[in-house]
Amino acid sequence: MKELQHLNKFFLKYKGKLLLGILITIIAQIFALVTPKLIGNSLTAVDKYNRGIITDLELVKSELWQNIAIIIGAAALASFFTFLMRRTIIYISRYVEYDLKNEVYQQYQNLSVNFYKKNRTGDLMNRISEDVGKVRMYAGPAIMYSIRTITLFACLVPLMFISAPRVAIYTLIPLPILSFLIYKLSRAIQKRSAIVQKFLSKLSTFTQESFSGVSVIKAYGIEPQVKETFNEMVVEGKTKNMDLVKVNAWFFPMMILLIGASNILVIYIGGQQYINGEIELGVLAEFIMYVNMLTWPVATIGWVTSIIQQAEVSQERINEFLKVVPEIKNNTIEVTPIQGNIEFKDVSFTYDDTNITALKNISFTLNSGETLAIVGKTGSGKSTILDLISRMYDTDNGIIEIDNIPIKKLNLNSLRNAISIVPQDAFLFSETIRENIKFGKEDATDEEVIAAAKFASVHKNIVGFKKGYDTILGERGITLSGGQKQRVSIARAIIKNPNILLLDDCLSAVDTETEEEILNNIERITKNKTTIIVSHRISSAKNADKIIVLEDGKIIQNGTYDLLIEQDGYFKELYLKQLSEKDL
Numbered sequence: 001m002k003e004l005q006h007l008n009k010f011f012l013k014y015k016g017k018l019l020l021g022i023l024i025t026i027i028a029q030i031f032a033l034v035t036p037k038l039i040g041n042s043l044t045a046v047d048k049y050n051r052g053i054i055t056d057l058e059l060v061k062s063e064l065w066q067n068i069a070i071i072i073g074a075a076a077l078a079s080f081f082t083f084l085m086r087r088t089i090i091y092i093s094r095y096v097e098y099d100l101k102n103e104v105y106q107q108y109q110n111l112s113v114n115f116y117k118k119n120r121t122g123d124l125m126n127r128i129s130e131d132v133g134k135v136r137m138y139a140g141p142a143i144m145y146s147i148r149t150i151t152l153f154a155c156l157v158p159l160m161f162i163s164a165p166r167v168a169i170y171t172l173i174p175l176p177i178l179s180f181l182i183y184k185l186s187r188a189i190q191k192r193s194a195i196v197q198k199f200l201s202k203l204s205t206f207t208q209e210s211f212s213g214v215s216v217i218k219a220y221g222i223e224p225q226v227k228e229t230f231n232e233m234v235v236e237g238k239t240k241n242m243d244l245v246k247v248n249a250w251f252f253p254m255m256i257l258l259i260g261a262s263n264i265l266v267i268y269i270g271g272q273q274y275i276n277g278e279i280e281l282g283v284l285a286e287f288i289m290y291v292n293m294l295t296w297p298v299a300t301i302g303w304v305t306s307i308i309q310q311a312e313v314s315q316e317r318i319n320e321f322l323k324v325v326p327e328i329k330n331n332t333i334e335v336t337p338i339q340g341n342i343e344f345k346d347v348s349f350t351y352d353d354t355n356i357t358a359l360k361n362i363s364f365t366l367n368s369g370e371t372l373a374i375v376g377k378t379g380s381g382k383s384t385i386l387d388l389i390s391r392m393y394d395t396d397n398g399i400i401e402i403d404n405i406p407i408k409k410l411n412l413n414s415l416r417n418a419i420s421i422v423p424q425d426a427f428l429f430s431e432t433i434r435e436n437i438k439f440g441k442e443d444a445t446d447e448e449v450i451a452a453a454k455f456a457s458v459h460k461n462i463v464g465f466k467k468g469y470d471t472i473l474g475e476r477g478i479t480l481s482g483g484q485k486q487r488v489s490i491a492r493a494i495i496k497n498p499n500i501l502l503l504d505d506c507l508s509a510v511d512t513e514t515e516e517e518i519l520n521n522i523e524r525i526t527k528n529k530t531t532i533i534v535s536h537r538i539s540s541a542k543n544a545d546k547i548i549v550l551e552d553g554k555i556i557q558n559g560t561y562d563l564l565i566e567q568d569g570y571f572k573e574l575y576l577k578q579l580s581e582k583d584l
């Protein structure tokens with residue numbers, strides 16, 4: 001229960017509702033207890049009349065009518081309070097679920113990119129949905145059934161012992177056995193359900209991938225193999241489900257058997273006592289009803305135990321993520337306006353998961369309003385420089401300063417607000433094109449959206465679509481071509497009007513003509529913005545004030561465009577190569 005203590009703060013938050021729920025549960029149980037007692041009394045009255053102990057029929061009739069009226073009233077009140085009980089306690093569990101989900105989601109938002117690299121998306125999703133769901137079962141049904149069982153026992157057992165102690169002992173004997181067996185059975189059911197659940201996610205991943213990759217499957221003509229694999233999986237699924245069904249099938253027969261055993265004991269022992277004149281006939285009926293009332297709550301002891309165990313495991317998984325301290329911390333709450341002067345002082349950076357040293361002793365200065373082009377072979381560390389500027393990662397080797405302040409001392413939100421980044425792999429949300437562009441500025445007007453799209457040379461394409469800016473992009477923007485995606489992503493960055501613009505090889509999928517058009521636009525609007533353009537193409541570096549060439553994490557050349565095309569080295573080689581390709 002150590003991990004579940006995390007929920008205490010929520011219980012404290014809803015303590016008023018919880019106490020009310022407990023009170024309602026107790027009231028509901030007390031009303032439910034009225035019925036057996038009165039049915040017993042009614043039977044005793046009829047029995048006494050039959051045996052001639054009571055001779056006044058009218059008296060018996062009036063007692064019966066009175067009992068019927070009370071039973072109906074008590075049953076109605078018991079149902080009403082049971083309804084209130086569920087409403088109050090299950091509602092609390094939904095509130096706790098809501099709060100916990102928000103807490104986990106907030107934590108996910110705070111965690112750095114590195115965390116997401118180390119943990120699989122499926123696992124993150126599972127902890128916020130499946131695990132929180134299991135914890136909810138503890139915060140709701142487990143608590144509700146526990147209170148119900150405790151109240152029922154507290155009221156019923158003394159009542160039974162007062163009415164007929166010997167029958168009471170025999171009635172209660174099979175119940176712990178029932179509870180223990182249900183516990184064992186619930187564990188077995190949960191184990192098998194977990195296997196079925198795991199299998200189902202495997203099956204849905206497979207089907208989802210085969211739908212997404214349908215063109216590859218068709219192009220390679222491997223439909224029969226895919227179908228074969230699917231069939232095998234279905235058979236596997238059937239076997240796993242049958243295992244579950246077999247165990248599940250034991251549940252009700254076992255309950256019926258043990259209820260039956262209790263009933264037989266009541267009738268046998270109670271019957272003997274009745275024959276001997278030790279108890280009334282009504283007590284027998286009363287006890288049979290008690291047995292049936294007790295069976296489900298007793299069965300829930302086993303069920304609730306396994307719910308709590310599962311919730312503990314799930315909460316442990318949730319706590320594991322909640323305890324992670326975000327690697328990238330905001331070190332000041334003070335807003336720090338950013339102008340855009342960037343300086344790298346002897347910066348080195350190693351990715352801790354791969355141990356790859358992506359940057360080695362990098363130093364450069366970029367004044368606000370200047371444009372820097374970074375050129376270099378793939379894997380030379382270009383994107384890493386951009387990631388360090390936007391503080392996706394922190395480095396302890398060397399210093400990065402923005403406006404002469406170490407980057408870690410800046411307000412993280414101010415920094416990120418001042419930066420627009422167009423990543424290499426443009427990710428678009430499954431929303432309309434308008435929404436995707438407005439992502440950079442939520443309150444942007446339609447005119448601003450259109451201006452940004454024009455800037456990124458994608459406006460003409462968008463208006464060519466039937467629904468224009470309202471075109472919904474499929475999963476990961478699949479309805480757009482690679483170049484169109486890149487340009488929508490540029491429009492999204494531009495609309496934010498940032499002081500620092502970081503373009504990570506984001507024109508690779510557009511033709512050279514459009515590239516030039518966009519670069520000219522960029523040059524026009526970035527006069528007062530610090531811009532870094534990462535590219536494999538020499539043409540992208542043409543308008544830059546400064547250029548650095550990276551190789552294996554080190555700066556091997558730097559200077560202006562005119563200087564570098566004269567200087568022997570990688571840049572000149574690339575220039576000549578791309579020049580000859582253009583001539584072809």
Ligand SMILES: Nc1ncnc2c1ncn2[C@@H]1O[C@H](COP(=O)(O)OP(=O)(O)OP(=O)(O)O)[C@@H](O)[C@H]1O
Nearest residue numbers: 351353354356358377378379380381382383384385
């Ligand atoms: N998130 C990461 N975790 C671990 N290693 C990484 C990560 N990102 C990049 N690397 C490694 O760091 C090195 C530099 O990568 P980086 O992405 O900065 O290169 P790049 O010059 O931008 O390459 P490209 O032109 O192909 O985009 C590479 O060896 C790469 O494998």
